[in-house]
Amino acid sequence: MIHFQQEFDRLISSLPTEKSAMQKLRKDAFNDFLQIGLPTKKWEDWRFTDFSSIEDFPSKIVDSNQRDAVDLSLNKISGAYHIISINGLFQSSLSSLPKHITIKTGDEFFDSHHSVFINNKDSNPFEFLNTSFMRSGLSININENVIIDKPIQIINIITDSATSKMIHPRLFIESGKNSDATIIEHYYSMTDNEFLHNPVSQINLNKNAVMKFVRIVENNRQLKHIGKSQFDLKQDSQLQYVSFSCESNLIRHDVAIDFNGDGATASLNGLSISENDEHQDQNIILNHLNNFCNSDQSFKNILSDSSSGVFNGKVIVHKGTRQTDANQSNKNLVLSPSSLMNANPQLEIYSEDVKCSHGSTTGQISPEELFYLRSRGLNKKKAMELIVEGFAADIIELIQFKEAREYISNRVSAILGRVLA
Amino acid sequence: MLTIKNLHAGVNGKAILNGLNLTINPGELHAIMGRNGSGKSTLANIITGRDDYEIFSGDIEFNGKNIHEMSPEERALEGIFMSFQYPVVIPGVNNTYFLRAALNAQLKHNNQDEVNAADFMILIREKLKLVNMDETYLSRAVNDGFSGGEKKRNEILQMLTLQPKLSILDETDSGLDIDALKIVAKGVNNFRNANRSFIAITHYQRLLEYMEPDHIHILIDGKIVKSGNMKLAQEIEKKGYSWLET
Numbered sequence: 332m333i334h335f336q337q338e339f340d341r342l343i344s345s346l347p348t349e350k351s352a353m354q355k356l357r358k359d360a361f362n363d364f365l366q367i368g369l370p371t372k373k374w375e376d377w378r379f380t381d382f383s384s385i386e387d388f389p390s391k392i393v394d395s396n397q398r399d400a401v402d403l404s405l406n407k408i409s410g411a412y413h414i415i416s417i418n419g420l421f422q423s424s425l426s427s428l429p430k431h432i433t434i435k436t437g438d439e440f441f442d443s444h445h446s447v448f449i450n451n452k453d454s455n456p457f458e459f460l461n462t463s464f465m466r467s468g469l470s471i472n473i474n475e476n477v478i479i480d481k482p483i484q485i486i487n488i489i490t491d492s493a494t495s496k497m498i499h500p501r502l503f504i505e506s507g508k509n510s511d512a513t514i515i516e517h518y519y520s521m522t523d524n525e526f527l528h529n530p531v532s533q534i535n536l537n538k539n540a541v542m543k544f545v546r547i548v549e550n551n552r553q554l555k556h557i558g559k560s561q562f563d564l565k566q567d568s569q570l571q572y573v574s575f576s577c578e579s580n581l582i583r584h585d586v587a588i589d590f591n592g593d594g595a596t597a598s599l600n601g602l603s604i605s606e607n608d609e610h611q612d613q614n615i616i617l618n619h620l621n622n623f624c625n626s627d628q629s630f631k632n633i634l635s636d637s638s639s640g641v642f643n644g645k646v647i648v649h650k651g652t653r654q655t656d657a658n659q660s661n662k663n664l665v666l667s668p669s670s671l672m673n674a675n676p677q678l679e680i681y682s683e684d685v686k687c688s689h690g691s692t693t694g695q696i697s698p699e700e701l702f703y704l705r706s707r708g709l710n711k712k713k714a715m716e717l718i719v720e721g722f723a724a725d726i727i728e729l730i731q732f733k734e735a736r737e738y739i740s741n742r743v744s745a746i747l748g749r750v751l752a
Numbered sequence: 753m754l755t756i757k758n759l760h761a762g763v764n765g766k767a768i769l770n771g772l773n774l775t776i777n778p779g780e781l782h783a784i785m786g787r788n789g790s791g792k793s794t795l796a797n798i799i800t801g802r803d804d805y806e807i808f809s810g811d812i813e814f815n816g817k818n819i820h821e822m823s824p825e826e827r828a829l830e831g832i833f834m835s836f837q838y839p840v841v842i843p844g845v846n847n848t849y850f851l852r853a854a855l856n857a858q859l860k861h862n863n864q865d866e867v868n869a870a871d872f873m874i875l876i877r878e879k880l881k882l883v884n885m886d887e888t889y890l891s892r893a894v895n896d897g898f899s900g901g902e903k904k905r906n907e908i909l910q911m912l913t914l915q916p917k918l919s920i921l922d923e924t925d926s927g928l929d930i931d932a933l934k935i936v937a938k939g940v941n942n943f944r945n946a947n948r949s950f951i952a953i954t955h956y957q958r959l960l961e962y963m964e965p966d967h968i969h970i971l972i973d974g975k976i977v978k979s980g981n982m983k984l985a986q987e988i989e990k991k992g993y994s995w996l997e998t
């Protein structure tokens with residue numbers, strides 16, 4: 332932790348002109364971080380992931396000014412607007428923005444949304460860490476009563492090629508009432524060096540807003556990605572969320588959904604692929620705090636080599652709520668005898684007027700399916716590819732935006748091509 | 753086309769076929785009848801090369817080639833096809849994509865040009881009509897949500913598309929109502945010609961009324977104990993199998 336302390340002191344002294352309220356926010360958050368420390372094996376919701384590599388991480392904040400010419404053609408999903416952030420700084424000149432949204436960064440963001448940054452007692456250490464070290468941040472306000480005509484892809488690219496850097500992106504989206512938008516939150520690394528990625532996102536859906544949300548983390552074998560996404564759903568709002576993550580040394584992602592109004596619905600889905608000795612930990616908490624809310628979860632892991640995974644999903648139906656319908660499914664496909672999956676689907680129900688289901692399965696490729704395809708003349712590798720792609724397709728097909736679907740399908744095919752070789 | 757000599761085989765070390773002999777010439781349809789456990793499905797699995805099934809002794813030759821060491825896909829590419837007794841559901845794998853991939857594997861094996869997506873659609877639509885299936889089939893996953901009859905018709909559709917030399921119909925009639933049975937039988941009958949051979953495994957004489965076999969064999973305890981023509985099937989229907997047991 333000494334490295335974090337040193338870097339924090341350096342940050343504070345490098346920002347002499349920062350407003351005192353902001354500096355207080357950072358200092359309070361950093362004190363909270365030091366006080367609770369990193370998660371240990373004794374923390375119930377964290378115990379399957381080893382954070383000791385973070386403890387000793389020789390962290391240095393990313394150099395935001397380092398900006399070589401960046402080729403974005405590989406990451407831009409066509410048919411979308413693009414909001415580009417390089418090494419943590421929003422790049423206005425590289426971005427294309429739709430009408431009906433307002434973007435704020437830096438002081439402008441902090442001043443107008445101060446309450447967003449106040450961590451509460453439930454915050455995890457990495458949220459405190461984010462508030463301590465975050466830089467400009469990015470807030471997106473979507474107007475009321477508008478349909479954004481094309482999806483908005485927010486590309487967070489790291490180009491800083493120095494080793495042992497860290498970055499703390501902060502995203503805030505306020506989706507106006509009756510608005511309809513698709514957001515792709517995309518984390519992509521151009522370097523292969525060890526990196527700590529610590530994003531925190533807060534997304535508010537106001538009354539009757541519709542949001543289709545895609546989250547992608549990819550492309551750095553040495554990446555440690557520890558992120559939190561908080562969704563606040565007001566009355567009759569609809570969230571459709573699909574995540575895809577791969578090619579990272581360590582991923583821990585927390586998703587928390589609060590149903591803060593009657594009649595809100597959330598569909599939460601995710602696909603994680605792990606290779607080598609990678610580890611991915613997905614932690615979901617859904618708080619059913621109001622009536623007539625539906626949630627549907629489907630998370631899948633594909634594990635190869637000696638990789639490992641965790642699915643921790645909790646649905647809490649609070650006392651006095653009526654007509655909750657909550658379903659949770661977790662399916663894991665293990666491609667190697669040395670990979671390991673920990674699955675822990677949980678329901679906590681304090682109301683009587685509910686319909687809930689949950690289930691989790693972990694298994695290998697079915698020999699019956701494999702034989703069936705081979706008996707039609709497909710070789711073993713091709714047959715396995717079809718089966719695993721089919722397993723993944725259930726999740727990918729939930730993405731309505733065709734180009735995003737194709738982007739992810741291509742990534743999956745490329746990974747399976749080498750994993751099943 | 754297929755020559756089986758003194759075949760001893762089984763599953764997980766357990767002997768099920770005990771000295772089976774069978775010769776099938778091009779253009780012939782052979783029916784194999786027998787009780788549950790007599791070894792009918794084991795024979796189908798041995799010919800198609802399913803894992804866990806092993807040959808202890810004897811020979812299986814297909815078009816002059818010994819197939820013992822061939823993988824299931826090599827056997828398929830040589831022209832062996834099985835219509836599964838219980839077709840497997842493969843979630844997320846699209847029928848059209850799968851079947852075109854299988855056909856292209858076959859074409860490639862035969863040094864022929866692969867078929868592109870557009871031409872395949874024309875071809876598959878023709879075949880769908882032959883088994884009375886509608887076009888929603890094309891966008892569905894393999895056997896996913898299919899009724900029993902649809903699954904069996906899908907097997908026949910795959911056979912008509914892949915054009916195998918030897919087709920093994922493993923209890924293709926079981927679980928079918930009479931209308932579905934007629935569709936399946938019609939599909940098979942239209943596909944029959946002087947170069948294509950069939951093994952129809954069945955419990956019931958009913959199937960054989962719709963697709964006339966050239967030979968009927970009765971399998972008991974892993975051996976063919978009697979061979980004959982339709983009269984033999986009718987006798988079995990009346991008297992059962994016990995009169996053939998020693």
